Amino acid sequence: MKKIDFIIYSIIIICLSLVIFYAYQTDYRETAKEDDKEIEYISSEIKRSKIEPAIKLIEENKYDEALIVLERYKDTNPFLLFYKGLALYGINKKNEGLNLIKLALQSSPVLYDIKYKNNVRHHMESILKQISSDRDLKNYRHFIESKLKGGCG
Amino acid sequence: MIKQSVIFIISASIIGIFSSILSYKGNPINTGICISCFMENYAGALKLHNNVYMQYLRPEITFIIIGSFISSLLRKEFQPRISQSIIYSFFGGFFMIVGSAIFIGCPIKMLLKLAGGDLNALSGIAGLISGVYLAALLLRDGIDTTPFTIKKIKNSITSYLVIVLVIVIFLTSMIYPKIFAESKSGAGAEKAPLILSIIFSLIIGYISQISRFCVTGATRNSIILKEKTGIIALFSLTFFAFITNIFLNRFNFGIYGQAGSHTQWLWSYLGMLLTGYIAVIIDGCPFRQLVKTGEGDLNAQIAFFGMLIAGAFVQNFNILSDSAGPTIAGKIWLLIGFIIFSLITLELRRNR
Numbered sequence: 001m002k003k004i005d006f007i008i009y010s011i012i013i014i015c016l017s018l019v020i021f022y023a024y025q026t027d028y029r030e031t032a033k034e035d036d037k038e039i040e041y042i043s044s045e046i047k048r049s050k051i052e053p054a055i056k057l058i059e060e061n062k063y064d065e066a067l068i069v070l071e072r073y074k075d076t077n078p079f080l081l082f083y084k085g086l087a088l089y090g091i092n093k094k095n096e097g098l099n100l101i102k103l104a105l106q107s108s109p110v111l112y113d114i115k116y117k118n119n120v121r122h123h124m125e126s127i128l129k130q131i132s133s134d135r136d137l138k139n140y141r142h143f144i145e146s147k148l149k150g151g152c153g
Numbered sequence: 154m155i156k157q158s159v160i161f162i163i164s165a166s167i168i169g170i171f172s173s174i175l176s177y178k179g180n181p182i183n184t185g186i187c188i189s190c191f192m193e194n195y196a197g198a199l200k201l202h203n204n205v206y207m208q209y210l211r212p213e214i215t216f217i218i219i220g221s222f223i224s225s226l227l228r229k230e231f232q233p234r235i236s237q238s239i240i241y242s243f244f245g246g247f248f249m250i251v252g253s254a255i256f257i258g259c260p261i262k263m264l265l266k267l268a269g270g271d272l273n274a275l276s277g278i279a280g281l282i283s284g285v286y287l288a289a290l291l292l293r294d295g296i297d298t299t300p301f302t303i304k305k306i307k308n309s310i311t312s313y314l315v316i317v318l319v320i321v322i323f324l325t326s327m328i329y330p331k332i333f334a335e336s337k338s339g340a341g342a343e344k345a346p347l348i349l350s351i352i353f354s355l356i357i358g359y360i361s362q363i364s365r366f367c368v369t370g371a372t373r374n375s376i377i378l379k380e381k382t383g384i385i386a387l388f389s390l391t392f393f394a395f396i397t398n399i400f401l402n403r404f405n406f407g408i409y410g411q412a413g414s415h416t417q418w419l420w421s422y423l424g425m426l427l428t429g430y431i432a433v434i435i436d437g438c439p440f441r442q443l444v445k446t447g448e449g450d451l452n453a454q455i456a457f458f459g460m461l462i463a464g465a466f467v468q469n470f471n472i473l474s475d476s477a478g479p480t481i482a483g484k485i486w487l488l489i490g491f492i493i494f495s496l497i498t499l500e501l502r503r504n505r
Contacts, residue, residue: 023329037205037337102477109206115338139477142409142416146476151181151413152190152207152340153257153475 037115044110047077048118058083063090078108082120089127098140101127105147112147124148157364158382161371164357164364165386169394171353172265175213177401178345182412183269185345185394186213186357187262188439189253190413192464193473194341198333199322201465206339210326212347213354214443215319220358221447222316228363233312235451238300238435241497242452245435246442246459247466248427248490254467255424255479255487256280257413259439260368260432263425264387266414268394270406276418277425284429285372292433293377297504301436306451315446315454340413362448367441369432417478420487424479427490434494 001009048055051073057066066087073080085100105111111120128144131137146153172185184190197208225231253259256277258266263281266274306312326333336342344350360366371383398404408416415421432438437445437453439460445453467473472483479487 023325026329040205106475106477109339113206113338138409139416142411143476145410146412146414149182149410149412150340150343152184152187152193153413153415153473 040110041116044079044108044116045118048079050077051080051083054087055079055083058086058090061090063087067091078104078111081107082111082123086123086127094131094137098127098131098137102140102143105143121148160360161364161366161382162386162389164360164366165371165390166393167360168261168357168366169265169268169390169392170397171357172261173268173394173397173401173403175345175350175353176265176269177397177403178349179343180345180350181340181343182403183266183271184258184262184340184343184413185265186440187258187265188214188443188460189250189259189464190262190340192250192439192460193254193468194336194464196461196464197341197468198326198335199461200334201461202468204468205334205341206336207341207468208334208336209341209344210322210333210335211344212323212350215323216351216354217358217361217440217443218316218319218447220355220360221362221444222358223355223447224359224362225448230362231449233306233308233449233451234303235306236301236303239452239455241300242435242456243459244493244497245431246439246456247463248494249431249435249439249456250460250463251467251472251483251486251490252424252426252428252431253439254463254473255483256421256428257415257474260425260428261390261438261440264368264391265394266411268391269398269411270404271411271414272406272408273411273414273416273418273421276421280422280425281369281429282372282376283422284426284431285369285433286376287426288430288433289373289376291498291502294502295505296498296501299504300501308449312449312451315457358444358447361440361444365441365444367432367437367444369429369438370436370441372429373433413476415474415476415478417474420474420479420484423487423491424474427487427494431490431494434497 051070054066054069057069070080070084070087081100081104085097085104088100089097110116112124113119124144128141131141168186175185176182191211191214193207194209194211195214196202197204198210256263260281263274263277368387371386374380375383405411435456442453442456442460446457470482471480472486474480474483
């Protein structure tokens with residue numbers, strides 16, 4: 001083996017050993033683990049809490065009142081979109097409501113995340129049940145059912 | 154010749170059966186094997202995109218390559234090779250994933266969707282056949298083949314680059330899992346047991362290297378050479394996946410309510426048309442590119458990077474379709490793909 005080759009191989013072996021050593025150190029060092037998911041859940045909770053009064057009204061089937069409350073908010077909160085859609089659907093503005101629901105679900109998958117405790121899956125299942133026989137709403141049915149089932153896309 | 158045809162059909166059947174089992178055991182619905190979805194997961198695990206629902210270092214990617222590598226070594230077919238068309242390979246890999254993202258699935262998933270009862274896959278199949286047919290017409294009419302002339306090269310460290318890279322990434326993820334991102338819910342969290350994924354992917358990679366199985370290759374040969382083997386193999390893949398789905402109670406027939414699927418058939422058609430067309434130009438669908446990577450094909454290794462970057466790109470720029478259909482960004486990028494490959498076609502024809 002030539003001298004230069006010997007030096008290159010030595011460098012490779014030294015570097016590899018150091019990589020393993022530092023990786024070992026990094027893995028066992030106490031660090032606050034940043035969990036993107038937890039951050040998203042917490043931020044969702046904050047967004048949801050902002051419209052809590054309206055959500056209560058919707059759960060009591062007081063859709064008109066809920067809409068009045070929701071109209072006061074002007075931000076990009078996905079819960080606002082979803083529940084506004086739900087309220088519109090409740091007062092029989094089905095297409096308008098389902099469009100907003102679709103937009104909310106598309107923009108924030110956390111809404112139907114099975115691991116997020118305040119997810120809206122029960123609302124989605126309820127809508128799905130109601131529109132399952134309506135042929136005009138088959139595209140919404142496909143959308144909601146597909147989102148509930150999961151998979152890629 | 155007969156032996157090769159039989160192996161081709163057997164490997165397709167094995168992919169069908171194993172894919173359905175992988176999906177049953179935890180991989181997303183109709184996604185036992187889907188190179189485009191898995192590339193998106195892989196890119197996410199490497200933190201190339203930040204969609205927390207699509208991050209998982211899919212062992213299928215790693216072990217299909219390793220399976221092919223082992224097979225090519227044992228059969229003394231490992232041959233580092235390269236052609237001048239590396240830039241086509243990169244953009245080809247990239248836009249095949251874009252096309253697949255519009256359809257939601259690579260050509261293998263397209264057949265698996267059909268086997269799972271999803272009739273929306275039919276538009277994708279029509280698109281893929283059209284794309285392959287267009288490319289076949291082009292080949293028949295004559296193009297400049299200089300960029301595609303394969304040159305064998307000596308064994309070198311670079312011929313093993315991607316193979317070593319995926320192995321090192323996998324081993325690192327086993328020893329230091331915190332380094333990589335991993336979804337806790339969503340499609341990225343839907344996964345079959347690790348050991349099952351490893352064994353099945355190794356077998357799939359191994360046998361696909363022997364048979365040279367490729368969805369678009371099989372379609373191309375059926376169109377140009379009128380070979381029946383390709384069509385039988387694709388039918389076998391779909392049929393055996395269908396039978397396995399029936400047996401595992403995973404068959405859901407219909408158009409609506411299908412997971413990971415949309416009903417905008419025109420865009421599904423166009424997405425698969427682009428994928429099929431490119432796959433013929435760069436010689437292999439996304440799955441075949443992985444297998445060729447294991448054989449020492451440097452063009453396939455470049456295509457691998459194109460696919461990996463596209464995996465991140467489609468997530469970061471909202472190109473991926475969802476059950477509502479393709480996004481505006483998705484439509485724009487698909488059209489850009491058509492423009493780029495039309496220009497490449499013009500160039501290839503001008504220089505013939």
